Amino acid sequence: MFEIVRKEALNPTVMRMDIKAPLVAKKAKAGQFVILRADERGERIPLTVAGCDREVGTVTIIFQIVGGATMTLATLKEGGCVADFVGPLGTPTHIEGLKKVAVVGGGVGCAIALPVARALHEQGCEVTSIVGFRSRDLVILEDEFRAVSKHFYMMTDDGSYGEKGNVCVPLGKLLAGGEQFDEVITIGPLVMMKFVAAATKPYGIKTVASMNPIMIDGTGMCGCCRVTVGGEMKFACVDGPDFDAHLIDFDEAMKRSRTYVEFEAKAREKHCNLFKKEVE
Amino acid sequence: MPKFNMDPKKHPMPSQEPLVRNKNFKEVALGYDEATAVEEAKRCLNCKNKPCVAGCPVAVDIPAFIALVAEGKFEEAYEVIARTSSLPAVCGRVCPQETQCEGKCTRGIKGEPVGIGRLERFVADYHMAHSSAPAKKPQPNGHKVAVVGSGPAGLTCAGDLAKLGYDVTVFEALHVAGGVLVYGIPEFRLPKAIVQKEVDGLKALGVKIETDSVIGRVLTIEELKEEYGFEAVFLGTGAGLPRFMGIRGEGAKGVFSANEYLTRTNLMKAYEEGSETPILHAKKVAVVGGGNVAMDAARCAKRLGAETVYIVYRRSEAELPARREEVEHAKEEEIVFRLLTNPVEILTDADDNVTGLRCIRMELGEPDASGRRRPVEVAGSEFEMEVDCVIMALGTSPNPLIKQTTPGLATQRRGEIVADENGKTSLDGVYAGGDAVTGAATVILAMGAGKTAAKAIDEYLRSK
Numbered sequence: 001m002f003e004i005v006r007k008e009a010l011n012p013t014v015m016r017m018d019i020k021a022p023l024v025a026k027k028a029k030a031g032q033f034v035i036l037r038a039d040e041r042g043e044r045i046p047l048t049v050a051g052c053d054r055e056v057g058t059v060t061i062i063f064q065i066v067g068g069a070t071m072t073l074a075t076l077k078e079g080g081c082v083a084d085f086v087g088p089l090g091t092p093t094h095i096e097g098l099k100k101v102a103v104v105g106g107g108v109g110c111a112i113a114l115p116v117a118r119a120l121h122e123q124g125c126e127v128t129s130i131v132g133f134r135s136r137d138l139v140i141l142e143d144e145f146r147a148v149s150k151h152f153y154m155m156t157d158d159g160s161y162g163e164k165g166n167v168c169v170p171l172g173k174l175l176a177g178g179e180q181f182d183e184v185i186t187i188g189p190l191v192m193m194k195f196v197a198a199a200t201k202p203y204g205i206k207t208v209a210s211m212n213p214i215m216i217d218g219t220g221m222c223g224c225c226r227v228t229v230g231g232e233m234k235f236a237c238v239d240g241p242d243f244d245a246h247l248i249d250f251d252e253a254m255k256r257s258r259t260y261v262e263f264e265a266k267a268r269e270k271h272c273n274l275f276k277k278e279v280e
Numbered sequence: 281m282p283k284f285n286m287d288p289k290k291h292p293m294p295s296q297e298p299l300v301r302n303k304n305f306k307e308v309a310l311g312y313d314e315a316t317a318v319e320e321a322k323r324c325l326n327c328k329n330k331p332c333v334a335g336c337p338v339a340v341d342i343p344a345f346i347a348l349v350a351e352g353k354f355e356e357a358y359e360v361i362a363r364t365s366s367l368p369a370v371c372g373r374v375c376p377q378e379t380q381c382e383g384k385c386t387r388g389i390k391g392e393p394v395g396i397g398r399l400e401r402f403v404a405d406y407h408m409a410h411s412s413a414p415a416k417k418p419q420p421n422g423h424k425v426a427v428v429g430s431g432p433a434g435l436t437c438a439g440d441l442a443k444l445g446y447d448v449t450v451f452e453a454l455h456v457a458g459g460v461l462v463y464g465i466p467e468f469r470l471p472k473a474i475v476q477k478e479v480d481g482l483k484a485l486g487v488k489i490e491t492d493s494v495i496g497r498v499l500t501i502e503e504l505k506e507e508y509g510f511e512a513v514f515l516g517t518g519a520g521l522p523r524f525m526g527i528r529g530e531g532a533k534g535v536f537s538a539n540e541y542l543t544r545t546n547l548m549k550a551y552e553e554g555s556e557t558p559i560l561h562a563k564k565v566a567v568v569g570g571g572n573v574a575m576d577a578a579r580c581a582k583r584l585g586a587e588t589v590y591i592v593y594r595r596s597e598a599e600l601p602a603r604r605e606e607v608e609h610a611k612e613e614e615i616v617f618r619l620l621t622n623p624v625e626i627l628t629d630a631d632d633n634v635t636g637l638r639c640i641r642m643e644l645g646e647p648d649a650s651g652r653r654r655p656v657e658v659a660g661s662e663f664e665m666e667v668d669c670v671i672m673a674l675g676t677s678p679n680p681l682i683k684q685t686t687p688g689l690a691t692q693r694r695g696e697i698v699a700d701e702n703g704k705t706s707l708d709g710v711y712a713g714g715d716a717v718t719g720a721a722t723v724i725l726a727m728g729a730g731k732t733a734a735k736a737i738d739e740y741l742r743s744k
Binding site for chain 2: 083
């Protein structure tokens, strides 16, 4: 059992938890992920590490309430426990030697873009952060991003905060203006990462996307998390989760990510009915 | 000495009716009762040269335990098996006895061999049901050994070392111990409660089990040795990433590796109402491959409600690598065999859902390196099968994690860990066995490797 040391709602559907897991905290690096189960009957949920405190021995996770399993997780209280917490999994994001990088995050993906931006900043790299959200009430981690970025761009789809538009607008302008980056690192919805990759491709700037496909074991056994990269089958849990964004077959990944949409919708409905009953 | 029973046939295994069992996940084989076990045991001739023992990878003293069963001394029979086997209830169920002990049985020359597997299972189940005596903890010898992976190789190695007094810790990546016994082999062939009891038995011997621990990530082999004081390490990390065919459509929705399909179904209990892990409830399923894993996946698909389940295999029935018994069980459960058939493309709709499998007919040519006749495509014989789910059961490559994170550990080109006949690897004090060394094989071979390595580790630590 792993204790939930701290729990905080970042916006109506995004939750932050600090989980006591000293061995994982000691090893986890930006870009790696953990798998947890809320309770004994729970699904194995893969979540990219949003930060860790090696002194206290905690790992921070930030997750969006999407289906049944994340709903169950969100009901757990500070001081309570998750049944299982395993990691760090996957290969860390390669940041060595990078001097000037654009980090492009979207939605809850910003939670995992932040530790990458922070790690880059800490090694003296000039970080340009571009973050996008649907609207003002969904914005998370703005201050944290500002603290580690030389340049910071806030975008919302509806213009209710920052600039109106998606993350490719400022990115496109920077690139068109002749801005040179060693690398662009993008983490967020698949469709956003696909467009970020398309925006950087003409300039030949190396672009890395952090994939978050459906997973079960997360240790290189089940083969569920396969992604086509440059025509080859790769497994996000051991070969990734970072891949060359110019080579990823995003269209296939988007279709695969929708495999259990119907199941999740049903699970959500069932959970909501349970909540209703409790309220009644 | 009891009188021999000269019936040329084994006592049949009581089983659930095929068309009942293919709709539930309860165990197919129900096991002998006491009277049947005694009668079957009387078929053993108690041969002096014990050919059956030579056929057993863990060298169970088969005639000795069977003689005790014939006398109704079931608990004593268990003690004989337990001397050499750590997991008798598992072996009695999943060992390929027909090619091992029973394949060597003298009675098999002029009839059916003694039902050794069925008797082993009976004895193990009898023990579980009747014994309440706590296991005797061996005298600790003060030496620490780490075992990585809690599948059949790891559990056997851990059990044997614990019996010798070693302080053994087993590290398991998943949330429950058992490895392939819990994520791979389905409930209806090996109930998970049985695996749990075997694991509990090891804990009673003093074995510690650390779940949720991916060695190579959270701790490296070097850290286990240098920082945690383990004097030897056994690697039983098992089979790894599934192989695919490299044909078009393998990324489509409704295509699974057998590992994924079985893990969702078995480990995550997706077949149970209330499980949070989803599974596709397909109507027409094609399982590609002919091994035991393919049979397991096909039989799971049927139980999950598929109307039609095909086994698609490129060679003929004689070459099916699955155990004969598994093939028969699958056929009884109305699994349809499409033999001498090889997929060339997975067909999909606009939304990338599987709609069919385009296949080509095959014929057998000259024998290949494996000694089996090589399947050759029949030109112009392509045809389509209508399916909404394809499960690839084509074997696996070893897990890459340990290799990636353990400098100096020699591996084969494909990633299998290099180990000698005693399980010794290229690193001092590091031993390995099971699928991680051999590539995908059987539970009992992994157990044999775990056993051999335990002996080698004991000798290594004694000589230090």
